[in-house]
Amino acid sequence: MYEFGCHCKQLTYCYSGQPECCYICHCTDCQRASGAAFTSNIIVDTADISLVSGSAAELCYSHNNDQLHVCCCQSCGTDLYLYFESRPATATILTGTFFQQHWFSPIAHIWTQSSVPWLKLDDGLPCFEKQPAWEDLTALWKSQKA
Numbered sequence: 001m002y003e004f005g006c007h008c009k010q011l012t013y014c015y016s017g018q019p020e021c022c023y024i025c026h027c028t029d030c031q032r033a034s035g036a037a038f039t040s041n042i043i044v045d046t047a048d049i050s051l052v053s054g055s056a057a058e059l060c061y062s063h064n065n066d067q068l069h070v071c072c073c074q075s076c077g078t079d080l081y082l083y084f085e086s087r088p089a090t091a092t093i094l095t096g097t098f099f100q101q102h103w104f105s106p107i108a109h110i111w112t113q114s115s116v117p118w119l120k121l122d123d124g125l126p127c128f129e130k131q132p133a134w135e136d137l138t139a140l141w142k143s144q145k146a
C-alpha cells in the first residue's frame with residue numbers, strides 16, 4: 001500500500017493494486033496542465049484508490065471530445081489524479097505525489113516529438129514520438145516486471 005498526497009498535506013490517498021503501466025509523457029497537454037516539462041504517470045484501477053484524509057475538489061473540463069476529471073486539493077491546488085469520463089474505471093496518478101518513490105519506474109517516454117529542447121533523453125528507455133498503442137506500453141511494463 002502506498003500513500004500519495006498534495007503539497008499542503010491536507011489531502012492524502014492510499015493506493016494498493018497492480019498498476020497497468022507507468023510512463024513519462026512529453027505531450028503539450030501534459031506540459032500545459034502540469035506547468036512542467038513533462039509528467040510521470042502511473043495508470044491504475046480507480047477502485048484501488050482510497051481517500052485517507054481531506055476532501056478533494058474535482059474539476060472537470062472538455063478535452064479531446066471527452067470530459068477530463070481532475071482530483072485536486074481544495075487548499076493548495078495540487079493535482080493528484082485524473083480520469084476520463086468515458087473510462088472512469090481507469091485513473092492516472094501523477095507519480096510526483098507519491099510519498100514513496102522506490103516501487104515503480106517508468107518504462108517509456110511518449111510524445112517525444114514535443115519534448116523540450118534542453119532535455120536529453122539518454123536513460124535507455126524506449127521513446128515514442130507520439131501516442132503508442134496501449135498494448136505496446138503495457139507489454140513493456142509487464143516485461144519490466146517479469
Ligand SMILES: [Zn+2]
Pocket residue numbers: 006007008009010011073074075076077078
Ligand atoms: Zn493541499
Ligand SMILES: [Zn+2]
Pocket residue numbers: 025026027028029030031039111
Ligand atoms: Zn501527456
